[in-house]
Amino acid sequence: MNACIVAVGSELLTPLRMDTNSLRITERLNEIGFTVRYKAVVGDALDDLARAFESLLPTVDLLVCTGGLGPTDDDLTRDAIARVTQRPLEFHEDIFERIRDRFARRNLVMPEINRRQAMVPRGADVLPNRNGTAPGLWLEHEGTPIVMLPGPPREMIPMLEAVIAERLVERSGGARLYRRVLRITGRTESDVDSVAQPVYGQWRSGPIPIETTILAVLGQIELHLSATAADRASADAALDRAVHELEQALGQSVYSTDGRPLEAVVGELLRSAAWTIAAAESCTGGLLTSRLTDVPGSSDYVEASAVCYSNRAKVEWLGVDAGLIDEHGAVSEPVARAMAERIKVRAHTNVGIGITGIAGPGGGTPEKPVGTVAIAVATPAATNVRTYQFIGGREQVKFQATQAAMNMLRLMMLP
Amino acid sequence: MNACIVAVGSELLTPLRMDTNSLRITERLNEIGFTVRYKAVVGDALDDLARAFESLLPTVDLLVCTGGLGPTDDDLTRDAIARVTQRPLEFHEDIFERIRDRFARRNLVMPEINRRQAMVPRGADVLPNRNGTAPGLWLEHEGTPIVMLPGPPREMIPMLEAVIAERLVERSGGARLYRRVLRITGRTESDVDSVAQPVYGQWRSGPIPIETTILAVLGQIELHLSATAADRASADAALDRAVHELEQALGQSVYSTDGRPLEAVVGELLRSAAWTIAAAESCTGGLLTSRLTDVPGSSDYVEASAVCYSNRAKVEWLGVDAGLIDEHGAVSEPVARAMAERIKVRAHTNVGIGITGIAGPGGGTPEKPVGTVAIAVATPAATNVRTYQFIGGREQVKFQATQAAMNMLRLMMLP
Numbered sequence A, B: 001m002n003a004c005i006v007a008v009g010s011e012l013l014t015p016l017r018m019d020t021n022s023l024r025i026t027e028r029l030n031e032i033g034f035t036v037r038y039k040a041v042v043g044d045a046l047d048d049l050a051r052a053f054e055s056l057l058p059t060v061d062l063l064v065c066t067g068g069l070g071p072t073d074d075d076l077t078r079d080a081i082a083r084v085t086q087r088p089l090e091f092h093e094d095i096f097e098r099i100r101d102r103f104a105r106r107n108l109v110m111p112e113i114n115r116r117q118a119m120v121p122r123g124a125d126v127l128p129n130r131n132g133t134a135p136g137l138w139l140e141h142e143g144t145p146i147v148m149l150p151g152p153p154r155e156m157i158p159m160l161e162a163v164i165a166e167r168l169v170e171r172s173g174g175a176r177l178y179r180r181v182l183r184i185t186g187r188t189e190s191d192v193d194s195v196a197q198p199v200y201g202q203w204r205s206g207p208i209p210i211e212t213t214i215l216a217v218l219g220q221i222e223l224h225l226s227a228t229a230a231d232r233a234s235a236d237a238a239l240d241r242a243v244h245e246l247e248q249a250l251g252q253s254v255y256s257t258d259g260r261p262l263e264a265v266v267g268e269l270l271r272s273a274a275w276t277i278a279a280a281e282s283c284t285g286g287l288l289t290s291r292l293t294d295v296p297g298s299s300d301y302v303e304a305s306a307v308c309y310s311n312r313a314k315v316e317w318l319g320v321d322a323g324l325i326d327e328h329g330a331v332s333e334p335v336a337r338a339m340a341e342r343i344k345v346r347a348h349t350n351v352g353i354g355i356t357g358i359a360g361p362g363g364g365t366p367e368k369p370v371g372t373v374a375i376a377v378a379t380p381a382a383t384n385v386r387t388y389q390f391i392g393g394r395e396q397v398k399f400q401a402t403q404a405a406m407n408m409l410r411l412m413m414l415p
Helices: A021-031 A046-059 A077-084 A093-105 A112-118 A153-171 A189-200 A232-253 A262-273 A287-292 A311-318 A322-328 A333-346 A394-413 B021-031 B046-059 B077-084 B093-105 B112-118 B153-171 B189-200 B232-253 B262-273 B287-292 B311-318 B322-328 B333-346 B394-413
Strands: A002-008 A035-042 A062-066 A089-091 A119-121 A125-127 A136-141 A144-149 A176-184 A210-217 A220-229 A254-256 A277-281 A302-308 A351-357 A372-378 A383-389 B002-008 B035-042 B062-066 B089-091 B119-121 B125-127 B136-141 B144-149 B176-184 B210-217 B220-229 B254-256 B277-281 B302-308 B351-357 B372-378 B383-389
Touching: A002 A021, A002 A046, A021 A035, A021 A062, A021 A153, A021 A176, A035 A046, A035 B046, A046 A062, A046 A077, A046 A144, A046 B035, A046 B046, A062 A153, A077 A089, A077 A119, A077 A136, A077 A144, A093 A112, A112 A119, A119 A136, A125 A144, A125 A153, A136 A153, A144 A153, A176 A232, A189 A210, A189 A220, A189 A232, A189 B112, A210 A232, A220 A232, A232 A254, A254 A262, A262 A287, A262 A394, A277 A287, A277 A333, A287 A302, A287 A394, A287 B287, A302 A311, A302 A333, A302 B311, A311 A322, A311 A333, A311 B302, A322 A333, A333 A351, A333 A372, A333 A383, A351 A394, A372 A394, A383 A394, B002 B021, B002 B046, B021 B035, B021 B062, B021 B153, B021 B176, B035 B046, B046 B062, B046 B077, B046 B144, B062 B153, B077 B089, B077 B119, B077 B136, B077 B144, B093 B112, B112 B119, B119 B136, B125 B144, B125 B153, B136 B153, B144 B153, B176 B232, B189 B210, B189 B220, B189 B232, B210 B232, B220 B232, B232 B254, B254 B262, B262 B287, B262 B394, B277 B287, B277 B333, B287 B302, B287 B394, B302 B311, B302 B333, B311 B322, B311 B333, B322 B333, B333 B351, B333 B372, B333 B383, B351 B394, B372 B394, B383 B394
Parallel strands: A002 A035, A002 A062, A062 A144, A277 A302, A277 A351, B002 B035, B002 B062, B062 B144, B277 B302, B277 B351
Antiparallel strands: A035 B035, A089 A119, A125 A136, A136 A144, A176 A220, A176 A254, A210 A220, A302 B302, A351 A372, A372 A383, B089 B119, B125 B136, B136 B144, B176 B220, B176 B254, B210 B220, B351 B372, B372 B383
């Protein structure tokens, strides 16, 4: 079952506001078996609204719109739906009374313009609004339900829940959408796809077809799997099998299949091993430790870190040999190794991480261009060191360096 | 001149992701005189994409789409545009070479699927991509430009800027939208609005009317001013006057009027004073130093920081008196003060900042609930200490604490 969502309001076409209602609506529709095929944002203009509704209605099984139900003359959802469905707008005395009562209860006189909110396309059902004056509307047009919800979330959400429970669940035909997300780091999008495609390419024809989307995000690749099934048990079985097949194919580069970010996965490994961690960060400026401490309860394993931005701090605080910096440069594997091993000693931890690099935009050289980052991870068993070449601006380089450092530690801690 | 923006990608039709590219594109199009009339999000399905392009193209003067230019077979923007404009897709050897070179420079072999990215609808111009493999495309169809941009912002934004400068500016007509953003911290939204409203309320009737929007963002309030004018000089004059009036009314709580984030404003103050800075961070876990070092050139004034997550680190690294922690607790003004003053000595800097608090979700007590953060700022002249009570989750508390710490320093450094 396909749905589309239309957000109505000229403010949603400025750089300052965005339609966030559709995320909540999508989540709830997915859960009862509707797939959102299309989203649109349309301004408060009758022709634009009518054109959008007209082109979308024949293509979907459900149209949900939000906004444009207010009292002012730029609230045009009612008018546009009436035009497209060729129904007259009719005045509903009972809605009018309810709105007037609402004002009266707050000792206010209803402005005349609120009369507009009592206009209803012929044949539409009124959806009561507990938290505002704008009534919602339900209209079936050539078999397709049109649900008109108000824009403010505190009015929209309760009405959405009611319309789902009372009307939409029975139309969803049973099958619902279930999801999984695999997160991968340390590989390129095309590399992941070339490995994963032969695997997920087979799922489209299975008894429970699984849709797969690959998504490159900074410092990681995500594989989104979704399956539509009549019951949770068979969806779970199909998705679990699919996740397992992808994990087999992609190996240890898959770091989570349950939505956890890398810092939570690494935190869990540290907690299980009863290990503590400290970092000596140069170019990442504290971002690694900040990410590690974004995880609730991380004080159990994060002991301390040193942000050694200057060479003096590297020498004085960590006891890195100044000669090492002179010989190899501050951005070098020997210095990263010394930082990792020294911070481990200084902070009395099991793990030490050293990161030194050139975040840019300045500071690059032909041999060590912007984006060069040397990372060392010292555990009780070994110290691994690697030099990366990241692309992107300053903040992107910083983030990717923290991602790479955590992934090096993760791989060293896997059984 | 009317534009529409189409974001392509099935992931943007899930509850997990939203199209944020269109905000940036809208802002820039507005500035050169285009009004965005319509936004759409369409999944990776050829029929859906073609239907959307087909219905939108005749209604606008410009169509911008983002995403769907990647190498995988669910990247279908090229194919859909080719179908709708009835042009064959042609293989471009030079694009292919550039993509292969890009892989080669990173010592990678180009996967065969990247060949798709060298396919171009006949007659389209290629927009070079400095930051990725996906080339952008420009195609004029029946007089309407179609601009195809990649989805990842770091690839999209430079290409957008280039296409605006090289092609779109000359097509936009007359009146343009000019903007200013005032950023304010340390005050509530309703407080800012009650002070600002009497000021901006008068501007709507001026010769160049100024629209004002107030926006509450985490840790700050923004006032967005916009004016439509035929020439930059008169828009600038009106907006500069408006900004000046608001600054008079709001005083030192306005920290920037030119888009700079707080870390850049504080960095400029440090640079002007030729002061260096170090921080001792507990609950913020390095986030303050990471934000300070997000500013290019910050190595001129950021010396070093200590993330002292454990009490042991506070005592051993900073030399904070263990008795002070026992007496007042780790989250207390005396401990924050000691952290700020000790890190200043330990790192040989002019400024020291100490932050200790309870980021949550655990660790709160009736006297010191989650969100309690003590912050101290030590300069050569004085040490200021204050306890804040922030709301929100762990990451929100961390961010607000860094915002408050930087603002304390800013206010101490203002003439």
